[in-house]
Amino acid sequence: MTDAPQARSAEIVQRAAGVIAATHRGDLAGAEALLGTFTSETEKASAFYLLAELALGLVRTQTGQSMEELVRELNLLVERALTNPPT
Numbered sequence: 840m841t842d843a844p845q846a847r848s849a850e851i852v853q854r855a856a857g858v859i860a861a862t863h864r865g866d867l868a869g870a871e872a873l874l875g876t877f878t879s880e881t882e883k884a885s886a887f888y889l890l891a892e893l894a895l896g897l898v899r900t901q902t903g904q905s906m907e908e909l910v911r912e913l914n915l916l917v918e919r920a921l922t923n924p925p926t
Contacts, residue, residue: 851877851886852893
């Protein structure tokens with residue numbers, strides 16, 4: 840039997856991934872609707888934090904980089920995006 844907190848964590852992470860998928864396919868209403876299903880800002884933040892952890896873990900597995908290297912690279916990409924936003 841699945842532990843309830845673990846099942847809840849998996850469910851909120853799936854919703855966070857759904858928000859990103861909906862946004863990428865141009866379904867902004869769907870993304871907004873999914874965002875509205877989170878019960879609190881804390882739950883939303885937890886979902887996206889866990890999703891980021893999983894995504895970075897996948898990249899780390901594929902590249903062999905350390906988490907520190909990945910975060911450093913991510914920070915550079917964010918900085919670049921902030922100083923040179925897409926047109």
